[in-house]
Amino acid sequence: MSFGYHSCHHRACPRCGGADTAAWTAKQEARLLPVDYFLVTFTVPQELRGAFAWRPELMHALLFRESAATLQEVAAVPRLLGGELGFVGVLHTWGRQLQHHPHVHYIVPGGGLSLDTGKWIAARQRDWLLPVAKLAAVFRRRMEAAMRAEAPALHASLPAGVWRGHWVVHSLPAGTGASVVKYLARYVGRTAISDERIVRATDESVTFNYTDSATQERKQMTLTAAEFLRRYLQHVPPAGQHRVRYFGWLHPSAKRRRMKVETLLQKPIAVAEPPPEPVQWHLRCPHCERFALVRIGSLPRQARAPPALSRSNGPICTR
Numbered sequence: 001m002s003f004g005y006h007s008c009h010h011r012a013c014p015r016c017g018g019a020d021t022a023a024w025t026a027k028q029e030a031r032l033l034p035v036d037y038f039l040v041t042f043t044v045p046q047e048l049r050g051a052f053a054w055r056p057e058l059m060h061a062l063l064f065r066e067s068a069a070t071l072q073e074v075a076a077v078p079r080l081l082g083g084e085l086g087f088v089g090v091l092h093t094w095g096r097q098l099q100h101h102p103h104v105h106y107i108v109p110g111g112g113l114s115l116d117t118g119k120w121i122a123a124r125q126r127d128w129l130l131p132v133a134k135l136a137a138v139f140r141r142r143m144e145a146a147m148r149a150e151a152p153a154l155h156a157s158l159p160a161g162v163w164r165g166h167w168v169v170h171s172l173p174a175g176t177g178a179s180v181v182k183y184l185a186r187y188v189g190r191t192a193i194s195d196e197r198i199v200r201a202t203d204e205s206v207t208f209n210y211t212d213s214a215t216q217e218r219k220q221m222t223l224t225a226a227e228f229l230r231r232y233l234q235h236v237p238p239a240g241q242h243r244v245r246y247f248g249w250l251h252p253s254a255k256r257r258r259m260k261v262e263t264l265l266q267k268p269i270a271v272a273e274p275p276p277e278p279v280q281w282h283l284r285c286p287h288c289e290r291f292a293l294v295r296i297g298s299l300p301r302q303a304r305a306p307p308a309l310s311r312s313n314g315p316i317c318t319r
Helices: 018-030 046-054 056-075 132-150 152-156 178-185 225-233 252-264
Strands: 037-043 086-094 100-109 111-114 120-122 168-173 198-201 205-211 218-224 244-248
Touching: 018 178, 037 056, 037 132, 046 056, 046 100, 056 086, 056 100, 056 132, 056 244, 086 252, 100 178, 111 252, 132 152, 132 168, 205 225, 218 225
Parallel strands: none
Antiparallel strands: 037 100, 037 168, 086 100, 086 244, 111 120, 198 205, 205 218
């Protein structure tokens, strides 16, 4: 027996969100620039995960704000780039086994808008954007200052070594950016796990598939129903919080600067074709009901003789 569920359109539903994901993907692909792209990922240490679980509305906002400010601060250094970046960030809080693993991914074009001349400055290398060690150090410093200012009690509860340890920032070349957009689109409209990964679910336990990050082998994990719900619900974002945010000249309020970048890079202007007019019902093809019937001509009228009368018809009235 198979079931067909109605769409609830809830942001935490593992089945819904396909239409929103497709629309977001198409929009981002249309805005890609003719430059090399990079995938930059900011990850917080394990000691901070408890703070994220306790105050997700605050910590997610700080993660977005401070990591984005880190990118702009390092990119503004003249010897590194000397320009303003424009990028899109996607929040990701789960691992492959539904464990809590907060981090944020950024799709970053390989270059920036000059701070003084307003010209486009391309990245120094096609496979290198900014030094990750510098990014990690600045990100750690900014996160500590932000937590000390906005959540002093939470900051005091953390071990002091977390601010002296090694923080992780990854930066990978992403080519045209299309593959990264499709990769991150899976995190935009759904939460934690897709319905297709769930192998078996009962009142006592849930079994799902996952890929081991170390060996890349396909495995299965079985959790009790209570543990599965606990892991799943910790990834549902607080009400009113967005998973996707835009920064720099890609921010919605920076439309003029974005158009300037597109002009400097000579991005082709895509003109959308007008939608076809709906076919009137009496002109539709009776077989496929999609294509319109087109009049290509008419047959000439020929003179018709009066119908022949049989003997049974009787005489014709001449009045």
